Amino acid sequence: GNSVTQMEGPVTLSEEAFLTINCTYTATGYPSLFWYVQYPGEGLQLLLKATKADDKGSNKGFEATYRKETTSFHLEKGSVQVSDSAVYFCALSDMNRDDKIIFGKGTRLHILP
């Protein structure tokens, strides 16, 4: 079956550090890939998405590239801010399956000023 594996947290970085949160997936079809962010006390918000191989999603300085050869969708940001502290979820949706989104277990990011 389909699955998403993302690095366990928490991840603690200093402000302006470079961020990478790893995400790999298993899918039998042609999934769309997403990163969602959850700030404290709120629901998940879409951060970025990519719907086919080699697509790059980007938003708010975050980027992720859909790599079919390595089945990965790693999230990166060049210079993090305290306001980026949140839980980040990698997710996939496979149009050849039952169309439900499968979420990773989430990675808590904590940025120190």
Added chain:
Amino acid sequence: DTAVSQTPKYLVTQMGNDKSIKCEQNLGHDTMYWYKQDSKKFLKIMFSYNNKELIINETVPNRFSPKSPDKAHLNLHINSLELGDSAVYFCASSQDTRATQPQHFGDGTRLSIL
């Protein structure tokens, strides 16, 4: 304007009680969902409705009964609440069921069972 709104935000009740959580979306979306998030932030889908019809029903106890009176609303009724039901429940919606469509989440209902 709140896109996906759910009420109540907090729900504290005793074991054995029956409670409901309501969800409304004003995005004009066709598809709505209920998720359960546990204390470790693990997110699990419970139900999905498309145009008022149930399309996803994961392995959820039949004490949980969703109801969609129209496309904009998806409510969740829970009978005979148990300690293990304590969690944050999220409602979400998407334009349709296509895999490329992102989901829009409400702010959650934190359910605590005493």
